[in-house]
Amino acid sequence: MRSFIQFLSIFTLILGSAYTYTGIRLVEGLNITGNFLILFWTLVVLLVLLVPVSYFISQWTTKTKIRSVFSFLAFLGLGYFTILFSLVLANDFLLLLLPHLIPDLIVWLKPSLAKLGYVPPEESQYLPHLLSLSAVLTSILLTAYGFLQTHVRLRSLTVKVPIQNLHPDLFGFSIVQISDVHVGPTIQSRFIKKVVKRINRLQPDCVVITGDLVDGPASQFKEHIQPLREIQAKYGVFYVTGNHEYYSGVMPWLNELQNLGIQVLLNENRQLKINSANLCMAGVTDLKAGNLIKTHSTDPGAAIRGGEQADLKVLLAHQPNSALEAVKYGYHLQISGHTHGGQYFPGNLLIYLFQKFVAGLHHYKGMWIYVSRGTGYWGPPLRIGSPSEVTKLVLVNPGEETN
Known part of the structure; x- marks a missing residue:
């Protein structure tokens, strides 16, 4: 204090x-x-x-x-x-x-x-x-x-991700991502209900929440994440921590999310059977989490353990720079947030001085990285030049992403 x-x-x-x-x-x-x-x-x-x-x-x-x-x-x-x-x-x-x-x-x-x-x-x-x-x-x-x-326009964005040698049963598999919602003093249940409706309208195969979902203690704001219970996804909802969860008291929040049926991934994975294909959904803690809780030190190697032979290996990591280490472990796709795309002027110009991967789809040493601009906002309730998004990532064969 x-x-x-x-x-x-x-x-x-x-x-x-x-x-x-x-x-x-x-x-x-x-x-x-x-x-x-x-x-x-x-x-x-x-x-x-x-x-x-x-x-x-x-x-x-x-x-x-x-x-x-x-x-x-x-x-x-x-x-x-x-x-x-x-x-x-x-x-x-x-x-x-x-x-x-x-x-x-x-x-x-x-x-x-x-x-x-x-x-x-x-x-x-x-x-x-x-x-x-x-x-x-x-x-x-x-x-x-x-x-x-920030308050009227919430963009739905569809992004095709071309995966080399993609298993036929994973063609068209969809992952809807929300990130950086920042539930707290100015973003509450009304906004979350709107987000959930948007997610369900996209009819996802699975949903991922890539950190900074909350911005305050669970004792004050836990009621505002309750609408997340209504998310409809065939293969479940997965979550990884962002840096703001650690500022907000992470452990009570993890309990609240698990009570909503959301699968929390702390340097671990879940194996999804998609017909005859195996998809490994892995997740790491925030890149800086170990500075606050030693046992939460990020570890992409531990996160993939047991899923090395999966047909598709997806890593959820709040900070895009997790890719610098994760690329060593054979992941096909990393899904991240954190940057907000700079959120508003002049941040959306200055952000390029601090982040290697700012927003959108990137290819790095054989691995795809998608960086969300965020679904909510942090601090000032403004977005200029970096619109908020609920993103639907669709797996396709190389060459199909422009179709």
């Missing part, structure tokens, strides 16, 4: 510094003065404090609705600010790196904007004022769009 308070304090300090920088640049760019200046800085302070306040409220009250409202407002504000901060930085670089273009830009823009009624406070502030105003308005529009993407 003490270490988390320290982390929250440092995070709030960093956030406050970034908000202050953004505020100063907008005040200068928009020439905010008088009562508007007081109102502006009051709003900035409230946005900074909303993050720690929402955490402490979640600790002090047992009322789920109150916790959810404050968490939602805090994360939405954080999402808006992240976009705004990025655009303000981009504006500053533009003004710094391209000063020789500013006079030409003013001459080019001025007539068109004048027709729209845009008049800057003074000539020298024309471009800074325009860029600041554009950053604020663009951030609002992107936040609204990102919010719509």
Whole structure:
């Protein structure tokens, strides 16, 4: 608890510094003065404090609705600010790196904007004022769009996976994946019911949940995963842990999932008989799980034990980088999540600096890797440029994936 308070304090300090920088640049760019200046800085302070306040409220009250409202407002504000901060930085670089273009830009823009009624406070502030105003308005529009993407649009995606020498009885076998749902303060049973309906509509042979299903203790949120009981899959539902399960108290959650009839794979496998074909469904713990629970250290070698001769070997691994080790053990397909595809701007650009496999289908040293962009979201309830997905993976022969 003490270490988390320290982390929250440092995070709030960093956030406050970034908000202050953004505020100063907008005040200068928009020439905010008088009562508007007081109102502006009051709003900035409230946005900074909303993050720690929402955490402490979640600790002090047992009322789920109150916790959810404050968490939602805090994360939405954080999402808006992240976009705004990025655009303000981009504006500053533009003004710094391209000063020789500013006079030409003013001459080019001025007539068109004048027709729209845009008049800057003074000539020298024309471009800074325009860029600041554009950053604020663009951030609002992107936040609204990102919010719509997470709460209204849930994409069903079908991906054909070509497997060399695929057993005839596995042609067309379908695996529906959900990942990174993050059930917690802002994603609850209503959303899970929607996801389950979408899964069942896809008529899967089996369903896999590749980690980060939850984001909070089981004592508070276990009721919200109950709709998963209604998943219909001929060969069952399989689950592996993600990093957020370990932050949330993993052991109680594993018990809850098993009570729902979901098969938990902790460096182990299940053998599925598909007519005359054998499919080994293996699963590893999160790549970093061993740092928190020694006995949960990820082990793709142990996960395949007993299934080495299967016609198809599938590995469920929350983090795509598990493939770097898993490829040694003859898996045909790894199914992962974790990255969220970057989730929203600018994360969906920066993610490529940190992840080898970001989203979609990849081929790595003879093994296929599918990385989901995630079904829910983490933190800010936004998705921009990386839509959420419920994914149906269909096994096909090489050459059939484009048909």
